[in-house]
Amino acid sequence: MTSDKSPVAPALSRWKVRRESIVGWLFVLPALLMYAIFVLVPLLLTILYSFFHWNGFGPMTWVGLKNYVTIFQVPNLVGTIVNAFWLVVWFSFIPVGLGLIVASVIHRVATGRLGAIARTVLFLPQVIPLVAAGIIWGWLLALPGLINQILKAVGLGAITRAWLGDFHWALPSVGIIGIWVLLGFCIVLLQTGITKIDSALFESARIDGATWLREFIAITVPLLRYEIGVCLTVTVIAALAAFDIVWVSTAGGPGNATSVPGIQIYVLAFTQRSVGLASALAVMLMVLVVVVILPIQWLTRESKR
Amino acid sequence: MKVGRGELWAGRALLLVLMAFTILPFISIFMTALHPSGTVPSGLEWPADPQWRNFLDAFRLAEMPALLLSSTFIVLAVVPVSLIISTMAGFAIGLLRIPGSRVLLFLFVFGLTLPFQGIIIPIYFLERAVGIYNTRFAIVLPLIALFMPFAVFWMRAHFVNMPTEISEAARVDGATTWDLFWHIQRPLAQAPIVSLGILMSIWTWNQFLLALVLVEDPTQRTMAGALGYFQGHYANNVPLLCAATILILVPTLVIFMLFQRQIITALIQGSIKG
Numbered sequence: 395m396t397s398d399k400s401p402v403a404p405a406l407s408r409w410k411v412r413r414e415s416i417v418g419w420l421f422v423l424p425a426l427l428m429y430a431i432f433v434l435v436p437l438l439l440t441i442l443y444s445f446f447h448w449n450g451f452g453p454m455t456w457v458g459l460k461n462y463v464t465i466f467q468v469p470n471l472v473g474t475i476v477n478a479f480w481l482v483v484w485f486s487f488i489p490v491g492l493g494l495i496v497a498s499v500i501h502r503v504a505t506g507r508l509g510a511i512a513r514t515v516l517f518l519p520q521v522i523p524l525v526a527a528g529i530i531w532g533w534l535l536a537l538p539g540l541i542n543q544i545l546k547a548v549g550l551g552a553i554t555r556a557w558l559g560d561f562h563w564a565l566p567s568v569g570i571i572g573i574w575v576l577l578g579f580c581i582v583l584l585q586t587g588i589t590k591i592d593s594a595l596f597e598s599a600r601i602d603g604a605t606w607l608r609e610f611i612a613i614t615v616p617l618l619r620y621e622i623g624v625c626l627t628v629t630v631i632a633a634l635a636a637f638d639i640v641w642v643s644t645a646g647g648p649g650n651a652t653s654v655p656g657i658q659i660y661v662l663a664f665t666q667r668s669v670g671l672a673s674a675l676a677v678m679l680m681v682l683v684v685v686v687i688l689p690i691q692w693l694t695r696e697s698k699r
Numbered sequence: 700m701k702v703g704r705g706e707l708w709a710g711r712a713l714l715l716v717l718m719a720f721t722i723l724p725f726i727s728i729f730m731t732a733l734h735p736s737g738t739v740p741s742g743l744e745w746p747a748d749p750q751w752r753n754f755l756d757a758f759r760l761a762e763m764p765a766l767l768l769s770s771t772f773i774v775l776a777v778v779p780v781s782l783i784i785s786t787m788a789g790f791a792i793g794l795l796r797i798p799g800s801r802v803l804l805f806l807f808v809f810g811l812t813l814p815f816q817g818i819i820i821p822i823y824f825l826e827r828a829v830g831i832y833n834t835r836f837a838i839v840l841p842l843i844a845l846f847m848p849f850a851v852f853w854m855r856a857h858f859v860n861m862p863t864e865i866s867e868a869a870r871v872d873g874a875t876t877w878d879l880f881w882h883i884q885r886p887l888a889q890a891p892i893v894s895l896g897i898l899m900s901i902w903t904w905n906q907f908l909l910a911l912v913l914v915e916d917p918t919q920r921t922m923a924g925a926l927g928y929f930q931g932h933y934a935n936n937v938p939l940l941c942a943a944t945i946l947i948l949v950p951t952l953v954i955f956m957l958f959q960r961q962i963i964t965a966l967i968q969g970s971i972k973g
Contacts, residue, residue: 417876418797425788425847426803432822432844433810439821450824496717503710514959515718521955521962522948523905523923529930529944530724533731533742533937540727540742578721583967606706621971628970635814638907638923642930659816664823664912673820680817687812 443673450667461674470650471675474658475682477565478634481654482686484569485576485633490625492573493580498614500581501588501596502606513585516578524575528642531571532558535643558644564651571639576632580625587621588614623694627687634683655679732757732941739937750938757942760933765918766925767950769835773921774903776839778896781846786892788847789854790880794861804855810848815908818845823912837913838921842906846899853969857891858884894965897958904951922947 444461446454465471500509519527534540535557542554557567591613599609615622637656640646646653646661655675663672727742733749734740736756757763788807792800822841826832831840861884869879885892903921910924917928926947933940955962 414795414876415797418791418795419799421787421791421795421876421880422797422803424784425851426806428784428840428844429807429810429847432841433813433818433847434806436818436821436825437813439825440817443820496713499710499713503707508711508714512714512718513963516721517959517963518721518952518955520966521901522951523907523926525905525907525923525926525930526944526948529926529940530728533941534724534727536937538739538741540723543742574721574724577717579966579970582963583970586967624971631812631814635816637816641907641911642927656814656816659820660908660912663820669820676814676817676820679814683812683814 440673440676443670444677446670448669450663450669454670457670461671462678464671465675465678470653471658471671473650474653474655474675475678477650477652478636478654478679478682480565481569481572481633481636482630484566485572485636486626486629488569489573489576489580489629490622493577493584493625494615494618494622495610496577496581497584497588498606498610500585501614502609513582517582518578519575520579524638525642527571527575528639531567531574531639532643535567535570558652559648561648561651564644564648568640568643568652571643572633572636575639576629580629583625584618584621587618591617619694623690626690626694630686630690631683634686635679655682728941728944732938732945734938736939737936753938753942754946757939757946760939761925761929761943761946762918763946766920766922766947769918769920769925770904770922773835773838773842774900776835777842777846777903778899781843781850781899782892782896784843785847785850785895786854786885786888787880788851789856789858790884792851793855793858794863794866794884795876804852807848807851810845811852813845813848815845819908819912826913832913833915833919835914835919838906838909838924841909841913842903846902849969850895850899853891853895854888857888861887894961894968897962897965898969901951901954901962922950 445456445458447457447461448454500512536542537554537556541557545551545554555563557563560567595613595617596609599613604612635656636654637660640652640654640657641660644652646657655678659672659676659679662668662675723743730743730745731740732753733751734744734746734753735748735750736753740746788803791797792803797803818841823832826837831837865883865887866879869883874883905923906921907923907927910920911927914920914924917925920928926944929943930940933943
């Protein structure tokens with residue numbers, strides 16, 4: 395398969411080979427042009443803007459790295475990056491950890507109809523717009539909403555509050571929305587991975603009387619390394635670049651309690667007209683995503699089946 | 700299977716709790732939507748007098764027909780074009796292996812982790828400059844481009860595994876590159892093309908940030924973008940907002956119920972390959 399075309403190549407003249415590759419490039423050209431114009435050029439422009447002070451219409455003033463320095467000096471801006479890492483815990487670690495447990499439970503006790511129904515139901519939040527998820531949970535977490543209603547019913551009426559308006563609880567509350575959206579995706583992805591593991595391994599473990607926990611630690615987790623990596627990658631990107639859910643449910647508030655880079659970039663660029671600073675934060679966000687994703691890829695890639 | 704009885708029931712209970720956690724929010728907004736417009740009900744409370752009219756009001760206030768038309772237009776403008784150009788590119792990179800295909804692949808893969816926020820600012824200014832700001836094309840053109848990393852990568856993954864014998868046989872019979880692509884390889888790539896089409900349709904329908912930044916008029920936006928606009932205006936009328944949210948969810952839920960197997964498979968494969 396690697397020595398493609400070799401039986402035909404000698405039959406073609408050199409001119410024909412060259413024509414071939416020109417035709418081949420014509421096939422790539424439309425996709426490449428769109429990508430270059432609307433992604434690569436804007437990407438370079440974002441980097442360029444980040445070295446300027448600009449309000450969006452007046453003259454641009456070169457300020458060098460000053461915008462980047464500002465990000466680290468202003469507590470609200472550094473705060474967005476700290477918040478983004480907190481969201482990683484909620485959007486990524488919890489769904490992947492819980493997803494592993496649930497996926498192995500489905501595999502062990504509910505292989506039949508219940509498992510199939512659970513798969514579909516749990517996957518549902520993944521296909522609806524994140525905006526809708528934000529609106530739905532904005533209502534659930536409101537003062538008269540379902541969450542407080544449940545808390546009262548179980549005798550925890552003392553802790554009810556407007557969760558998304560509370561300085562301490564707003565970020566974890568946004569995190570719960572992320573769990574609701576991403577958990578099902580992780581479960582289904584990991585469960586698909588488990589079904590690919592040789593079932594003889596599980597059977598011999600069960601004949602030896604292995605408990606769920608032993609089976610989980612000795613077989614499921616190590617053999618799912620690649621799928622875990624995929625789950626982590628997808629959810630970490632969702633956390634670091636979060637926008638829709640946060641914008642709709644809290645818009646970054648109260649104060650800056652849930653402000654993340656995605657929100658701050660939007661606010662800086664389009665309401666405060668600090669285009670240069672917004673661009674610098676956007677560049678930081680892109681670097682951050684790559685820096686976090688690369689180690690995950692390295693650690694999990696080699697076991698690719 | 701040797702699984703203890705207690706464990707069996709504990710496992711099933713866990714699943715039921717999680718399913719309730721997933722479903723209850725939908726039930727809550729459905730019940731809320733039936734309360735009199737403008738009131739503030741409890742989270743889960745069946746109304747004394749269900750107001751089915753709320754759905755009608757929300758349908759009218761949100762200009763649903765215009766929204767459906769707009770979203771459908773955007774999907775139809777984005778998805779077919781993206782499918783054609785990414786399949787062509789995937790074919791050239793994966794099967795023809797044109798000179799420079801490694802560099803091209805790297806260039807596209809590089810875009811896979813790119814957050815939309817990384818490019819939205821210059822796109823805003825560029826679109827204002829060329830005058831497509833606040834039209835549907837303001838969303839369509841960048842979205843096609845933003846899909847390219849994933850779409851090209853996905854199609855290349857298909858073509859790179861196609862046996863070269865088929866192409867060689869066609870070559871000997873005198874087929875041009877275009878014949879090879881359109882008459883031989885494209886029909887063979889039907890399955891990955893359909894999956895990719897489903898994925899990109901959902902992502903387009905649900906796209907929010909581009910709509911928010913690049914289009915002010917909600918009737919020129921995607922469904923998600925329009926819902927964001929509606930929330931901004933009716934945030935205080937909880938029953939009406941819930942009714943509008945349900946209306947906007949209905950098309951998505953119907954499509955999901957009809958194609959759940961394909962959608963789940965496509966989304967899972969999409970992330971495993973990507």
